[in-house]
Amino acid sequence: MKNNEYVLQMKNISKEYYGNRVLKDINLSVKAGEIHAILGENGAGKSTLMNILFGMTVIHETGGYEGEIVLDNDSINIKSPVEAMDLGIGMVHQEFMLIPGYSITENIKLNREITKDNLVNKFLPDKLKTLDFKKMGTDARKALDTLGMGIDEWVKVAGMPIGYMQFIEIAREIDKKNIKLLVFDEPTAVLTESEASNLLKAMVKIKEAGIAILFITHRLDEVMEVADNVTILRDGELVATKKNNETNVMQLAELMVGRKIEKIKKSSTEKRIGETILSIENLNVMMPGEEIKGLNLEVKAGEIYGIGGLAGQGKIGIANGVMGIYPTSGEITIKGEKLKLNNPKDALNKNIAFVSEDRRGMGLLLDTSIEMNIAITAIQNKGGFIRNFVLFTQVNNKEMKSHALNMIKELDIRCRSEKQVTRRLSGGNQQKVCIARALTLEPAILFVSEPTRGIDVGAKKIVLDTLVKLNKELGMTIVMTSSELAELRSVCDKIAIISEGKVEGILSPDASDVDFGLMMAGEYKKMQSKGDDIK
Amino acid sequence: MMEKINRFYKSFGLPRLIIASFLAILSVTAVVVGLPIGDLFSAILVRFGMHGILVLAMVPAIIAGIGLNFGLPLGILCGLLGGLISIELDLKGFAGFFTAIIIAMPLAAIVGWAYGWLLNRVKGSEMMVATYAGFSAVSIMSIGWLILPLKSPEFAWPIGKGIRTTIALVDRYERVLNDFWDFTLFAESDKLRLLVPTGSILFVLFACLLMWMFLRSRVGVAMRAAGDNPKFAEASGINVNKSRIVGTMLSTILGSIGIIVFNQSFSFIQLYQAPMFMGFGAVAAILIGGASVKKASISNVLIGTLLFQGMLVVSLPVANIIMTLESLAEISRIIISNGIILYALTQVSGGE
Incomplete structure (x- = not known):
């Protein structure tokens, strides 16, 4: 292939969402007949970059982007996906x-x-x-x-x-006819192994036909197999661009995950880690998009247990399964007692509380007051905030209000009053309401899923500090699921990485970036067994 | 000042504002053309007592998440049956009235349970299914009225079998509530004489109070959550299907009581096709009061019933004077009630 001309060049691309910088000075060049892989965790900026390339409306509605896109020597500014198609940029979608x-x-x-x-x-x-x-x-x-x-x-x-x-x-x-560049957005995510290998073969054929390919993925071995060049994004920044023959799986894993870890000061020596409080055996959860297939897990009392992994691998399914929100099978034992599956009431009665990742969908009554949102689960399950008359019950407004005011002060919920409905609170304050509701139950085990998703930095800190404080002062066992590895590593005692619905491995927060990267990509076990073979 | 007006306008809502001003204009016109305004207002109060409970029946249904209860005729049929049985037992006055309610309530509870079970099976299209459940129940009971073994001479046709279409309550419990503690204001003035049917108004207000208390009880709070966000409720250990059944049962029971109150004021029991569209009037009233398919409160009931009935009462004589047209009242009632239902249904937002 003699054509040295770049088909696509993206120069110094930056993008802000509401003052939040999600892409910083990204440079990317693709030649005709090249497979260029873009590697990164969820939220690294892969999709935003592609949205810019395709001129999706979200980009223009939020103030456009900075930088230049050059297609075949012409500087272009694509305003709609239709325009992108006319220019010869094609996309293979994740959903068919x-x-x-x-x-x-x-x-x-x-x-x-x-x-x-x-x-x-x-x-x-x-x-x-x-x-x-x-x-x-x-x-x-x-x-x-x-x-x-x-x-x-x-x-x-x-x-x-x-x-x-x-x-x-x-x-x-x-x-x-005019196709020049084809974008594959995690094409192998839904495929079986043999289908995936067929797809990779097909990609090579397309490449040989002189079409450039942008290959978005997080599977490292696929990258090594077909890509000519790899660009790694992390937190909206370009970390490195590597040629295939200059790198290896280990290095890619490290580049994908690595970052400075800020430790929230943690005195792990003081901690009283007790007996096993929660044990999960052969858990299957039918949560669409986050399925769990035969997972085993053991959590000790007093731990902050982190659950990480990439989106779609099932980490979210664990808490939802334990709480009985999605159809579940297997065996869950809480303090030696068997938990009734598919029964949220039993989970609540066994002193488990859950802060859902689906804040607006499942975590809140959006048109109900803050105080009722905080109290309602306790009203229904613990008989709190309720006055009992012989034949009927009435909500105890006074008690509910004072409790709500307490929580508002403690968690710094910014609101006009405790009577305000939760719909118009900011994401961070909504999250604090959800946490307040869970704390009102005085749980022995607290499940929190994606506690910092979509909330600002200040609220993030309060939320994480609160979790650490609860764990330390009340000895509450916390199982925290998060897509943000750095966050898990800063507060957890142990982190289980979920891949394909199973535990890929359990690491200490101080473990190396390489190990985390390999586990997230689902390569850890494979690498180990390869290592065994060599031995 | 502007801000105050704006805030009032927002909280009160445009439809209510239009209807309230329309009602005000009509009332002024009535005075101008020399109609006895006292009589008109007495009629509004009477109709408020008549329809109040039927409108209140919408509240638990909306709050439990099944939407506007177009299947209200199911409850109404139970109430009618209770009324007939009370006459069959040859009871009079308050005894007859309360016996009718006591008989109707368990019937309505059973029917409401089955109806709620049905609605749990058709989540997402409750209102349509409810409409047809109401229609078919009325049709089935049209056969029922023909073959029920009720023997009281008041039910008999001059010739043939079955129960009459209209049964007079003159010697039974006609206006027992309306006449309870009733009094007249401005008795000397022809134009201003205002008769207040205290009993029926108190009855409605008492029922509203009970409903308000129920909504603040543990079961009520659970029901509210189940209607507002079923996923949330499920995760909070609330049995959503059970809560919906409770709401449906309450709505049906209130429908059955509502029709008995309606009948005592109206002085007749109407059978066969009469209950067919009764749900629609109640739906329109609560919507005018500011409720939506997902939200309703006691104040919606009170405001809505007053505005809706007020408009029907006042518009007819005024319109008759301005232009004489037969059945204008009926036409305007249908236009207003169906129009407001249509308006409310277009406000149903998808998603959240």
Whole structure:
């Protein structure tokens, strides 16, 4: 390949969301016929970068971006995805945008159908002309052959295995005549191993046809297998761009995760770590997108137990499973007693409280006052804040109010009054209300999921400090699930990394970046068994 | 000043403001054209007592999350049955009235439980299913009225079998509530004479008080949460389906009591097709009062019933004087009630 010209250059790209800098001076250059991998954790800025490339409306609604995008020597400013497509930038989506009732050919040619004239429609507008199925079929065949897919182009999409659908999406993109650059957004996330390896082969074929590929992923071995160059993003910054033959899986893992860790001063010596308080055996949770498949976990009393991992690997499913919010099977034991599964009431009765990751969806009554939000679970399950008359009960307003005021002061909830509805509170204050509600239950074990997602730095600190304080002063066992590894490492005593619905490994917060990176990418066990083989 | 007006406007809402000013204009016109304004206001009070409980029946349904209870006829049918049985037992006055309620309540509780069970199966389209559940129950009971083994001579047609369409309550419990502690203001003036049906108004207010207390009880708070955010409620250990059934049962029971109160004031029991559209009037009233498909309060009930009934009472004679047209009252009632229901349904937002 002699073409040295870059197909795409992104120069000094920066982006702010509401004063929050999410991308800083990103430089990226891709040549024709190159597979360029973009590697990074969730929230590293991969999707924002792609949104800028495709001119998604979110970018323009939030004040646009800084920097320059050059496509084939022309500086461009893409304003909409349609424009991006016209310029020859294609995207293979994570969710399949296919019409099940149509054949493969029809899906590939959707909205770009080839038409032909006949006697009648010569005089009709283009939209009403007859489809030239034969030509469309040939084109579709060609695209499928490029991908090495033997499937008949007339088959309907409905009922096909997921791997095939992914290929049809790709075929649709490469069938576009002017395609120059193809973006694969975590294409292997939903595929089985053999499907994934087929996909990688297909990517190489596309590359050989002279199309540039941007490959977004967090699977390190795939990167090593097909990518020519790798760009690693972390916290919106470009960490490094490496050539394939200059790097290895270990280094990539370290670059992806590594960061300075701020320790919240922790005196681990004073801590009284007790007996096992929670043990989970062979847990299966059917939480869509965060499935848990046969997980084992043991938490000791007095610990802050961190659960980390990449999105979609199942870490969120654990707390939701224990609380009985999604269909669950397996065995959960709390202080030696078996927990009734799929029964939130039993979990609450066993003194477990949960701060949900889905704050607005599950964590709050948005049109109800702060005080009621804080008190309601205790009212329903602990008989708190309630006056009992013989035949009926009444909420004890006075007690509820004073408790709410207490919490508002303690957690620094910024609000007009305790009667304010929670809908218009900021994310951080909403989170504090959720935590206040959980604390009102005086739990023995507190599950918190994504406690700092979408909240500002000040609130973040209060939330984390509160957790540490509760753990220290009341000896509360805390199981904290978070996508932010740095946060877990700063407060937890132990961190379990979840990959593909199972525990990939358990690390101490001081463990090396390489180990964390490998576990997050699901490579740790593989690497170890390889190591064993060598021995 | 502007800000105050603005705030008032926001909390009161545009539809209520329009209707309240319309009502005010109508009342002024009534005085101008020389109608006996006292009589008109007495009629509003009577109708408030008549419809209050039926409108109140909407509250638990909306709060429990099943939306506007278009299936109110289910409760109404239970109330009618209670009323008939009380007559069959040959009871009179308050005894007859309260026996009717005591018989109707358990019936309505059973029907409401089954109805709630049905609504739990059709989450998301409760209102449509409720409408048709009401319609079909009315139709089934039309057969029921023909074959029920009730033998009181008051029920009999001159010829043929079955129960009459209208049964007079003159010797039974006609206006027992309305006439309880009633009094007249401005008795000397022809134009201003205002008769206050104290008993029925107190009855409505008492029912409202009980509902208010219920909503502050543990079960009530649970019901509120279940209606507001089912996912939240489930995670808080609240049985959402049970809460919805409780709400539906309460709504149905209130519907059955409501129709008995309605009948005593109206002096007749109407059977067969009469209950068919009764739910709609109650729905319209609470919506005018400021409730939505997801939110309702006792004040919505009181304001809505007054405004809606007030408009119906005042508009007819005024309109009759300005332009004489038969059945204008009926036409305006249908336009207003269906219009406001339509308006409320367009305000249902998807998502959250």
